[in-house]
Amino acid sequence: MTFGGKTVLVTGAGGGIGAEYVSAFTAHGAAVVALDLPEFDVTSERDWQLAVTKAGSVDVLVNNAAVYGDIGRKRPLTELTVSDWDRVLTVNVRGTWQGIKAVVPALTEGGSIVNISSVAGRIGAPGFAHYVASKSAIEGLTRAAARELGPLGIRVNTVAPGLVSTDATRGLNTPDYIAAAARGRSLRREMTPHDLVGAVLWLASPASAFVTGQTLIVDGGQVFT
Numbered sequence: 099m100t101f102g103g104k105t106v107l108v109t110g111a112g113g114g115i116g117a118e119y120v121s122a123f124t125a126h127g128a129a130v131v132a133l134d135l136p137e138f139d140v141t142s143e144r145d146w147q148l149a150v151t152k153a154g155s156v157d158v159l160v161n162n163a164a165v166y167g168d169i170g171r172k173r174p175l176t177e178l179t180v181s182d183w184d185r186v187l188t189v190n191v192r193g194t195w196q197g198i199k200a201v202v203p204a205l206t207e208g209g210s211i212v213n214i215s216s217v218a219g220r221i222g223a224p225g226f227a228h229y230v231a232s233k234s235a236i237e238g239l240t241r242a243a244a245r246e247l248g249p250l251g252i253r254v255n256t257v258a259p260g261l262v263s264t265d266a267t268r269g270l271n272t273p274d275y276i277a278a279a280a281r282g283r284s285l286r287r288e289m290t291p292h293d294l295v296g297a298v299l300w301l302a303s304p305a306s307a308f309v310t311g312q313t314l315i316v317d318g319g320q321v322f323t
């Protein structure tokens with residue numbers, strides 16, 4: 099796969115996984131616009147306008163930003179506050195929709211949007227009700243956007259990662275929890291950010307030109323749907 103001459107926007111680019119996407123697209127020849135706090139906020143329409151204007155035309159958007167590593171400790175849903183809920187849903191879901199909305203006018207024919215959900219949305223990880231809800235919502239948004247944007251030649255898909263061993267994950271989970279996730283997979287090892295690269299690049303590339311509205315689970319064979 100080559101992305102020579104292509105412009106790729108990646109949000110949450112400074113995170114453990116986002117940085118891997120930036121490196122991979124760059125290594126495959128793309129001009130990457132790496133977006134993250136504090137300069138760029140996915141919930142700001144102005145920030146999106148500036149980013150799209152700076153990029154000019156856009157070939158690929160990877161909507162990777164989320165409240166994840168700084169979500170706070172796991173808590174029963176009865177202890178979450180309205181402000182906890184709104185923060186997570188606003189960044190993870192509204193921010194993903196805002197990204198799609200902002201790039202549509204700049205996307206080239208054959209453009210591809212890759213959203214990022216999580217297998218947490220399928221298995222319902224306890225202590226994370228707001229995060230789980232947000233990641234499920236992204237998959238529904240992906241299907242709606244695929245239907246609306248397909249006639250424009252724009253594809254929209256989602257990658258749903260399993261538990262990835264990033265600093266954020268290690269801050270949120272005990273080593274036993276991470277080890278148990280590895281044991282629960284068909285491929286019994288911890289997952290790294292690099293494990294996601296092939297799926298994201300494939301969905302971003304013309305190799306997947308007739309695939310849209312789909313969620314591709316990349317978790318070493320834990321969740322089958």
Ligand SMILES: NC(=O)c1ccc[n+]([C@@H]2O[C@H](COP(=O)([O-])OP(=O)(O)OC[C@H]3O[C@@H](n4cnc5c(N)ncnc54)[C@H](O)[C@@H]3O)[C@@H](O)[C@H]2O)c1
Pocket residue numbers: 109110111112113114115116133134135138139140141161162163164165166167168189193214215216217258259260261262263264266267
């Ligand atoms: N790490 C995992 O186990 C795992 C599993 C499944 C899905 N995911 C998803 O993968 C993505 C990356 O996860 P990660 O492990 O790198 O987490 P992370 O917390 O390290 O990275 C998230 C990034 O998003 C950025 N961000 C947060 N709010 C933002 C905003 N308003 N505007 C712009 N950027 C913002 C953060 O600054 C951070 O760089 C997230 O969507 C996460 O939900 C992660």
